[in-house]
Amino acid sequence: MKPIPAYLYFRLFLLCYLISLGGFYLFIGGYVTAGSLGKSDLLDLSNKPAGSDFVVYWTASKVARTQSPAAVFSRETMAAAEREVIGAAIPPRIWNYPPTFLLMVLPLSLLPYFASLLTWLGSTFCGFIYVIRRLAPHRGAWLFLFFPGAVSNFLYGQNGFLSAIFLGGGLLLMDRHPFLGGSLLGLLSYKPQLAFLIPIALAAGRCWRALAGAVSAAAGLALASLFWLGLAPWVSFLKNLSLVAGLLERPHLWGKMPTIFAGLEQAGVSPGTALALQLAATVGVGCVVARVWYLAPPLPWRGSVLALGVILATPYAFAYDLAIIALPFAWLGWEAYRNGWIVDEVLLLLAWTLMAWWSLGIPRPLAWAANFPFTQAALAALLFLALYRLPQPAQLGRSP
Amino acid sequence: MKKMVLLVAVVLSLMINLTALTYGGVDLGKWQVFGTEPEKPK
Numbered sequence: 009m010k011p012i013p014a015y016l017y018f019r020l021f022l023l024c025y026l027i028s029l030g031g032f033y034l035f036i037g038g039y040v041t042a043g044s045l046g047k048s049d050l051l052d053l054s055n056k057p058a059g060s061d062f063v064v065y066w067t068a069s070k071v072a073r074t075q076s077p078a079a080v081f082s083r084e085t086m087a088a089a090e091r092e093v094i095g096a097a098i099p100p101r102i103w104n105y106p107p108t109f110l111l112m113v114l115p116l117s118l119l120p121y122f123a124s125l126l127t128w129l130g131s132t133f134c135g136f137i138y139v140i141r142r143l144a145p146h147r148g149a150w151l152f153l154f155f156p157g158a159v160s161n162f163l164y165g166q167n168g169f170l171s172a173i174f175l176g177g178g179l180l181l182m183d184r185h186p187f188l189g190g191s192l193l194g195l196l197s198y199k200p201q202l203a204f205l206i207p208i209a210l211a212a213g214r215c216w217r218a219l220a221g222a223v224s225a226a227a228g229l230a231l232a233s234l235f236w237l238g239l240a241p242w243v244s245f246l247k248n249l250s251l252v253a254g255l256l257e258r259p260h261l262w263g264k265m266p267t268i269f270a271g272l273e274q275a276g277v278s279p280g281t282a283l284a285l286q287l288a289a290t291v292g293v294g295c296v297v298a299r300v301w302y303l304a305p306p307l308p309w310r311g312s313v314l315a316l317g318v319i320l321a322t323p324y325a326f327a328y329d330l331a332i333i334a335l336p337f338a339w340l341g342w343e344a345y346r347n348g349w350i351v352d353e354v355l356l357l358l359a360w361t362l363m364a365w366w367s368l369g370i371p372r373p374l375a376w377a378a379n380f381p382f383t384q385a386a387l388a389a390l391l392f393l394a395l396y397r398l399p400q401p402a403q404l405g406r407s408p
Numbered sequence: 409m410k411k412m413v414l415l416v417a418v419v420l421s422l423m424i425n426l427t428a429l430t431y432g433g434v435d436l437g438k439w440q441v442f443g444t445e446p447e448k449p450k
Contacts, residue, residue, distance in 0.1 A: 020413065025421035032425055033434075040436045054437035061442045101442035163439035260444060326441055372432035 030154025190221025
């Protein structure tokens with residue numbers, strides 16, 4: 009019988025390790041959340057609101073529908089509404105998204121809290137897996153349920169799947185239906201800090217119809233929010249921007265942010281230097297994205313470089329935003345699988361491991377390395393892998 | 409043979425994760441951005 013090469017054992021073991029790690033966290037997260045069922049309040053077994061950050065979406069939806077859309081920016085109003093929803097005193101949480109996202113979550117409070125939480129996470133997860141399945145048409149695509157960004161998004165009760173749907177879906181549609189694909193990309197403007205590289209990529213790739221779609225969708229969404237919610241929430245949002253920027257200076261959040269800025273701050277670099285290095289990285293990554301889009305390689309490379317660039321270029325992202333990084337994993341993983349690039353597959357699994365340790369939990373013997381920016385390192389390594397595997401200039405749409 | 413290798417990999421990874429999580433502990437209270445009180449500035 010032909011012996012099995014050692015790297016295949018290693019690959020199989022890593023895969024099993026990562027599935028069981030993600031599975032453990034999903035199980036424990038579900039158990040902790042379900043602990044609030046049947047209680048008089050909605051605090052879960054870890055004493056935070058069931059569904060974590062989702063409480064802000066649901067409460068904002070209720071306040072916007074029953075009081076006024078601008079009231080979601082009021083600390084007192086939101087604190088009172090959250091106390092009423094949760095049935096216990098919790099630290100107040102205010103809304104700090106643009107009114108465009110308020111428009112998207114507006115229907116959430118039409119359903120009771122738990123049903124709404126399940127609908128939100130369930131429907132966005134289905135969309136996310138559908139997109140992943142289209143990028144990597146393999147029966148194992150459902151394993152992305154255990155992807156660190158996906159597990160984090162479940163644990164945080166957040167919008168990472170939605171961002172991945174807009175980015176991945178838009179890129180998938182772009183080549184055949186440029187305006188429609190661009191429109192989907194434009195919806196990512198609900199998180200401007202994740203969307204600013206998109207127009208640069210589209211312009212560099214001379215994808216004018218997609219760019220028109222993206223600009224139209226972003227402007228249409230802003231106008232729709234203006235029409236439905238009025239001018240007041242926009243004024244409050246703009247007034248509130250300094251508070252949001254202030255979140256970058258809170259050390260307790262750095263460990264949850266997979267950005268270069270937060271990684272440097274956590275490593276003890278001074279804020280000024282960290283910001284300067286982040287800016288340099290933003291410009292550098294922006295140039296790489298523009299260059300790759302100008303060369304017009306096939307979608308897996310354009311998409312992977314843009315998705316990785318989105319997180320590497322922004323100073324403001326959280327662990328659940330890493331759901332976006334499932335896109336380059338699916339694209340690069342599928343290319344590695346199709347072409348028999350076993351080393352790439354193992355590298356992707358190792359990057360997945362580092363991200364899991366960073367965003368879910370560092371194994372106890374490695375606790376001393378808890379502040380090491382594993383995820384940032386993994387993202388940079390993936391960008392290099394994508395660039396290394398970029399098709400040769402002769403195979404590309406444009407000469408360099 | 410293949411099934412045996414798969415079984416060993418599954419059992420081994422479950423044991424490693426279970427040991428690491430039991431030994432290291434899981435703090436699920438930390439999975440939130442909103443509502444976390446800021447620490448004192450450095």
